[in-house]
Amino acid sequence: MLPSNHSLSGVLQQKGINRRRFLKFCSLMTATLALPPRYIAQVAAALEKARKPVLVWLQFQDCAGNSESILRSSHPTVLEVVLDLFSWEYHELVMAGAGHQAEAALERVVREEKGKFIAVVEGAVPLADDGVYCTVGGRTALEIARHVCPNAAATIAAGACAWDGGLVRAHPNPTGAVGISEAVPQATVINLGGCPQNPVNTAAVLVHYLTFGELPAVDQYSRPLFAYGRIIHDQCERRAHYDAGRYVQEWGDEGHRKGWCLYKMGCKGPQATFNCPSVRWNDGTSWPVKAGHGCLGCASHRFWDTRSPFYDRLPTVPGFGADVTAGEIGLGLTAVVAGATVVHGIASAVRDRMRPMPPAVPPPANNEPPRKG
Amino acid sequence: MAELRKYGWGEAHRPEPAFPTVRVYVWELPVRVSHWFIFLLVIVLSFTGYYMHNPFIVAQSGTTFLMATIRFLHEVAGFVFIAAFLLRLYWFFMGNSWANWRAFMPVHRRQWRGMGRMVAYYSFLRKDLVHQVGHNALAGVTYLLMFTFMLIEIITGLTLYTQVRGKWALGWLFNWVPGVFDIQHIRLTHFCVMFAFFAFVIHHVYSAVLVSWEERNGLIESIFTGYKFVPKAELEEDAVLSKAD
Numbered sequence: 001m002l003p004s005n006h007s008l009s010g011v012l013q014q015k016g017i018n019r020r021r022f023l024k025f026c027s028l029m030t031a032t033l034a035l036p037p038r039y040i041a042q043v044a045a046a047l048e049k050a051r052k053p054v055l056v057w058l059q060f061q062d063c064a065g066n067s068e069s070i071l072r073s074s075h076p077t078v079l080e081v082v083l084d085l086f087s088w089e090y091h092e093l094v095m096a097g098a099g100h101q102a103e104a105a106l107e108r109v110v111r112e113e114k115g116k117f118i119a120v121v122e123g124a125v126p127l128a129d130d131g132v133y134c135t136v137g138g139r140t141a142l143e144i145a146r147h148v149c150p151n152a153a154a155t156i157a158a159g160a161c162a163w164d165g166g167l168v169r170a171h172p173n174p175t176g177a178v179g180i181s182e183a184v185p186q187a188t189v190i191n192l193g194g195c196p197q198n199p200v201n202t203a204a205v206l207v208h209y210l211t212f213g214e215l216p217a218v219d220q221y222s223r224p225l226f227a228y229g230r231i232i233h234d235q236c237e238r239r240a241h242y243d244a245g246r247y248v249q250e251w252g253d254e255g256h257r258k259g260w261c262l263y264k265m266g267c268k269g270p271q272a273t274f275n276c277p278s279v280r281w282n283d284g285t286s287w288p289v290k291a292g293h294g295c296l297g298c299a300s301h302r303f304w305d306t307r308s309p310f311y312d313r314l315p316t317v318p319g320f321g322a323d324v325t326a327g328e329i330g331l332g333l334t335a336v337v338a339g340a341t342v343v344h345g346i347a348s349a350v351r352d353r354m355r356p357m358p359p360a361v362p363p364p365a366n367n368e369p370p371r372k373g
Numbered sequence: 374m375a376e377l378r379k380y381g382w383g384e385a386h387r388p389e390p391a392f393p394t395v396r397v398y399v400w401e402l403p404v405r406v407s408h409w410f411i412f413l414l415v416i417v418l419s420f421t422g423y424y425m426h427n428p429f430i431v432a433q434s435g436t437t438f439l440m441a442t443i444r445f446l447h448e449v450a451g452f453v454f455i456a457a458f459l460l461r462l463y464w465f466f467m468g469n470s471w472a473n474w475r476a477f478m479p480v481h482r483r484q485w486r487g488m489g490r491m492v493a494y495y496s497f498l499r500k501d502l503v504h505q506v507g508h509n510a511l512a513g514v515t516y517l518l519m520f521t522f523m524l525i526e527i528i529t530g531l532t533l534y535t536q537v538r539g540k541w542a543l544g545w546l547f548n549w550v551p552g553v554f555d556i557q558h559i560r561l562t563h564f565c566v567m568f569a570f571f572a573f574v575i576h577h578v579y580s581a582v583l584v585s586w587e588e589r590n591g592l593i594e595s596i597f598t599g600y601k602f603v604p605k606a607e608l609e610e611d612a613v614l615s616k617a618d
């Protein structure tokens with residue numbers, strides 16, 4: 001099933017998605033991409049004209065959470081429009097074909113659509129022991145990624161694992177897992193961090209590509225700025241409580257019931273960038289902080305290692321185990337110094353009184369005579 | 374016990390020096406100003422910074438603006454701290470020989486020997502102090518370490534600040550840092566170094582009192598007035614040594 005030539009509007013009409021719903025989708029995409037409203041028409045026009053590009057979805061060391069995330073978007077238009085905008089030729093989780101037949105479809109895309117198709121990667125790529133820890137159809141993930149991604153017009157790394165290795169790469173990383181841009185440096189990769197990634201953002205990247213013919217502007221991690229450009233803490237609806245000094249101190253306490261700030265429960269909102277608070281999940285119903293749980297910073301670089309412990313403000317100090325906080329170590333150090341000072345002071349006083357010093361004689365005997373020259 | 378009776382527990386346990394002392398202007402105004410600003414700001418920054426780490430006061434009324442105010446104070450105090458630090462940095466190059474950066478660098482054998490003697494003094498292996506018009510070598514190295522810690526606090530602090538505000542020049546200067554070290558580790562460093570200041574302040578006040586007591590050179594007063602009282606011969610020797618440097 002290679003790209004058909006009929007346009008999107010026809011397909012949508014056939015599916016019973018009327019123009020009103022289609023324009024609603026366009027305005028959602030325009031808003032997500034942080035474009036001014038006058039772009040709605042341009043987005044709509046571009047999508048209507050678009051000839052369906054081919055898309056393949058590769059799954060490596062993953063939990064299928066990003067696939068589930070996009071399939072579970074109950075907003076019918078997001079899923080359907082995205083599904084219909086592209087000709088999905090390969091997606092292990094949802095495709096009907098299996099075995100050699102499915103692999104042949106992937107092969108055909110790489111061969112015939114070279115430089116034109118979009119690859120979405122979900123999951124990390126293991127490098128240890130020649131990549132034996134993840135194989136599909138007898139080929140390692142690394143082989144497949146090296147074969148497919150450089151031939152794609154663009155590769156979208158969906159989720160934390162595909163971006164930077166995610167959970168699979170978390171310490172001690174037994175399989176030597178890395179993200180897709182590290183495994184295949186020659187591919188054009190756009191990273192959509194998050195555990196899972198937000199389907200609205202994935203759709204927005206694809207829509208941007210169809211509308212403007214290029215990928216959106218990215219940050220130093222190749223993450224689109226429209227989704228990862230702002231700190232969660234600065235968009236959070238509990239921020240007023242943070243500024244006022246009202247904090248949840250314990251799960252289920254009065255502050256928690258009143259919806260106060262989750263800072264003291266280890267919320268990583270202040271050090272995470274994502275558009276979670278505005279785009280939200282499940283058709284904009286909610287997001288973790290709104291639901292009463294602190295942000296884990298799941299869209300941050302290597303967040304399993306850098307944002308844990310998830311229920312404490314700061315990481316643990318290396319070498320001190322998991323149960324001691326930095327504050328306890330610091331206060332302990334201060335106490336030790338204070339104690340030592342008191343002991344030293346008493347000892348000095350006793351010494352001086354027991355064995356008083358003779359009067360000092362000038363010049364001080366302990367300084368060296370001046371050197372010549 | 375006879376000695377104890379002779380000198381008693383009071384002030385007069387040591388005879389007054391029996392040689393002429395001179396009044397020397399050791400700590401110039403910028404040194405004292407930056408010292409006291411840094412002292413005050415370390416207190417303000419530690420209090421506000423600790424609150425930002427762990428908001429131990431939870432507001433109950435609906436009209437407070439506690440964390441925002443504390444954060445604001447922390448940021449303002451941070452910039453004043455940088456100003457005080459820069460003033461001291463400037464005076465490393467413009468000040469007298471006791472304020473000069475050379476006074477903090479253990480580059481001479483004499484300084485290393487002096488350091489060994491100070492360590493021996495603190496561990497009760499020696500009874501007499503290293504007499505010095507400015508800092509002794511061990512104190513110099515300790516201050517050098519503290520200046521380094523201050524610099525670390527300034528860099529990590531500005532890096533954290535650029536995460537929220539100050540995108541222009543500051544952003545250009547510090548936005549690369551979180552790409553190299555994760556922002557949580559920068560935060561952890563910024564927090565942990567605070568305790569080094571706590572430990573230092575305790576030790577610093579104690580040793581100043583101790584040395585002032587033992588040497589009777591007006592050390593404590595000198596950080597207010599700038600003047601120390603030193604034996605004449607010591608001052609002459611110091612002048613010769615600093616010229617030799």
Ligand code: SF4
Nearest residue numbers: 236239261262267269
């Ligand atoms: S809940 Fe988290 S993100 Fe929201 S204001 Fe509090 S600390 Fe910031």
